[in-house]
Amino acid sequence: MIARSALTIFLAKTATRFLQLFTFVILARILSPHGFGDYGVIISAVFLGGLVGNLGIRQSTARLIAREDYAAGPLVSASLLAWPALSVATCVAIFWLLDETIGRLSSLGQVAVIIAVTSFMHLTIIQGALLGQSNIRDFSIAESGPRFAHLVFVLPFLLVQDLTLDLALMIFGVGFLVFIPYVTIMAYRNQADFFPAISQLPRLVGSGFVFAASLFLVMLQGRIGLFFLQGAEGATQAGLYFAAQRVSEIFLDTATAVALVLFAEAARSKDAGAASAIGIRMSSLFLIVFSILGAAVYFLAPLVVEVVLGAPFAGAVEPLQIVSLGLGPVAACRVLTGVMTGIGKPNASSAIALVGLVINFGVCAVAIPLWQSNGAAMGFVAGQLACYLIYLYFFRGYLKPGLHCALQDICIISRRIRDTLKRAGV
Structure with a gap:
């Protein structure tokens, strides 16, 4: 099953x-x-x-x-x-x-x-x-x-x-x-x-x-800035931020998919330590790869927004650039969230999400009145970065990242996906 x-x-x-x-x-x-x-x-x-x-x-x-x-x-x-x-x-x-x-x-x-x-x-x-x-x-x-x-x-x-x-x-x-x-x-x-x-x-x-509340907190992290903007600055600023977030999700979907596979693997594994070790090494790789990708998105943001959304959303360029600077920690955080839930610690994951949400809200309260949609993007990145650092502390016993090991883990995850497809008859 x-x-x-x-x-x-x-x-x-x-x-x-x-x-x-x-x-x-x-x-x-x-x-x-x-x-x-x-x-x-x-x-x-x-x-x-x-x-x-x-x-x-x-x-x-x-x-x-x-x-x-x-x-x-x-x-x-x-x-x-x-x-x-x-x-x-x-x-x-x-x-x-x-x-x-x-x-x-x-x-x-x-x-x-x-x-x-x-x-x-x-x-x-x-x-x-x-x-x-x-x-x-x-x-x-x-x-x-x-x-x-x-x-x-x-x-x-x-x-x-x-x-x-x-x-x-x-x-x-x-x-x-x-x-x-x-x-x-x-x-x-x-x-x-x-x-x-x-x-x-x-x-x-x-x-x-408890599990429903955990999912609620995780999703609210990405939406609190949107609600804050709507109330403080109006629907136009909220629309620019929402558009920037939707564009960033184009690049983060790979991290989300791998995180969900890692969740299934961690749930199936009898060795929580081994699952945690793979998760931390994969998160290290994702931190590097998506940080590089984020740098590229930062410089290409004006072109990406114009092609994907059109001229009316030119104001979404700067929020997208800010979010792109946090793509590495956000992607790594998603991987570790999947592992944390998979090894049977949803309460810990909820607590980490709550801390990130509080930081996100605090930054939004200060930054949105000053920088509108850019301030919401700052709050999102700050909250995700805080969550990632807490995850690193939680998994500190497995902090032996190496690109070679991470590449080996990619092969492991690829085999798991292939085996899953075969077992399901696809």
Whole structure:
């Protein structure tokens, strides 16, 4: 099951990110920086709200089915009974926190936000049952399918260059909505019992909330500057920063994919020390490679922004240059986050993410009033650098980096990916 899960993470997550990036680029070229800023803030709130709003039911459902051989049907039914209340609470929180931004939307846009929140939360809850049953194919569909739908729905508007923010949000919500029937049917497939196991809900929440909070903190690190900018400087500055971040993700996707494979490897390994040693050596290599790449992006940022985003986003050049200077530590930090979680220390990973978040927020509070979107980029890099230094201290017993060893580790990880593909029949 771990091998197939690794394949799902490596392929589905990577495909999801690339689909999101293509969609974001298209939307950035159609919407103004102001509209793109509002779009970025709202969908970030949807993702963050969905992660913490399901109270970790996805993760705990997968664990209960896989480890204790609990029937998926009753757990899915119980989770779906809780889903409306969780969705309402999440929608209320998002509308309250983003009162001014959502208030500028038409009725269509506000309905689109509700559809997005409820549909996204439904899919995340169902994903737990699919993972627990080792239903990797349908998990992949639930993960990357909505993003593919977003891209397909947005592409026609690239030709006419006419798309409102309200309609863009509706496309975002409907992309999740259209996959709900298929994914739900697949979660119940081959199940004899559908009666909801309501008594298991407290257990699901109790064992899953810490993990959900960890994911929330990790994602919030990359979004806190965006929310800060939206409130302090307006949607245009938020749009410039969001665009710079999306461009930087083009280069960081490799680090994300390798980190997720290392997570699977660490989870499977019986020797946490060996997994940690590989992780620290790979992070050293990524620090070097992505620092060099970041230097190249720094000098090429004006060209990259013009080609990818267009002239209206010229103000995103400097935030991108600042973020590019931190590509090395950010990439290395992602690798070590995967290893830390894989060796069974999610609480430590959450604590490190919280420290990085506090530093990020502190720098944003000082720098954004002075340098707007550049200040948000400074906060992001400072928070990630702090996390990386803490990770180095945590893994200090394995600090024997060497390029030769790291290259050997690349071969090891490549073989693991190849073996995973063979075991999954790909």
